[in-house]
Amino acid sequence: MRNHSFLFWVVLGLLVDGVFVSVTDEVKPVSVMKGDSVILSTGVSELQSDDMLEWIFGEVIIAKIEEKHKISINVFRDRLELDSQNGSLTIKDIANEHEGLYKVDIRGRSETSKRFNVTVREGMMNVSVMEGESVTLRTGVIEIQGHDLILWKFEDHLIAEINKETNQFILNDSGDERFKDRLQPNEKTGSLIISKSRITDTGVYHLQMSNSTYTIQRTIGVTVTAVSVSLRDLAMILGGGGVVLLVGALFALVIYCFKKCKKQRGGMI
Template identity: 55%
Template sequence: MYGVYGADVGTVKPVSVMKGDSVTLHTGVTELQRDDKIEWMNENRDIIAQIENNITLIHEDRLELDHKTGSLTIRKIAENRLYELHIRGDQLTSKTFNVTVHGGVKTVSVKEGDPVNLHTDVIAIKGFDVILWKTEGDLVAEINQVTNRFSLYDSGDVRFKGRLDLDRQSGDLTISDAETTDSGVYHLHMSSSTHTLQRNISVTVKNSGNSGAVSGISGASVALVVWAVTVFLLQEV
């Protein structure tokens, strides 16, 4: 089975990511044929990854190639870069991806009782088919624009108890009335026809300290009562 060959020749596909994200650039091929030759190049036209005669070669760190489709994954991406794809087989396919890296919040720290806001860092999600939010391997929220499905998986999860909200325009996830048990690593998965983005966001919910304040007040009250009793006894003597 072949994908649509030759359709993207001469086009440059923009891909926007945050520093430290992992991104997969899709070839658009459902399954490579035995005689297909895959070449991924950088902006200097140096080959950085390739498949030829069913042999995979990786020439840079943090790169992975899908043996079935030839798609390229870049782990912990750090800089702006052009990635050029060439597939040589029954037909010639060429694509160019312009990957732009920008800063963003990868850690979130809030006090107990405050909301936790997790951002996709996009204004509108119309360019993505599927958006998933996960934590500890469990699915928390899902947007599937192909099936027009917007789902929150909090009704049966005792951790969140109906405290989740999903922005239908940006895909942002909000956890209201944060609890210390909400701390952990949250995984964002955003997939389109051209690329798939994966991001980890570390969340820390700090104890509000109310219990300590109450203890302090209680301790002060006891001290005041002891002082008052002592003064009364001295006066009696």
């Protein structure tokens, strides 16, 4: 008997009365952080004019397309977006109540069905550090997979790209002196480290992780606080031989007090 992976999947193609049926038993795991936007892909490049599509969350139809007419049921309020071209579903600002099993059914000249198990974890939406400390912007994954593409942006500027499929790690810091020689991507997790942080690093960073199954979009706010002059001067003193001077001053003070006390005692006799 053949061994199969834990995430067992079967794609069955049957031609019945001119209709191609594609059925998958695999449930795609999708792990996101609270506040992310996630795009669940149908795997279809373009819907046909007579295709009917339904997105189901648990047992509830949350969005559907009938003959190119888009209908979104008000379950997630304004969080849902449905792509009328390929049927992909976007859930914006995802929360704990959006965790669960999602299913998409497409019926027309061909029939397709996919399932996604979405889990929502607490995440890091804001990071605060002192000037000079390192900043770590985390993807939240243990290890990026073979077809993952990760993009890191500062405001609207692309600063790092990780393409696992081509094994490319690109840093776009040469044209921006702000990050020059201070960016370091984690090749295993896709997280981005900014060393020796500066006040100018304060701002909004955007993460996009995508593959053939889903796309995750995240926004992380970074605040770099200036070190006060007194703390900076103290650090320079302690780091530049000031400890020796401080010990010497304390030793001289002890000797002075000892001699003064001895002199006072001698005057009392």
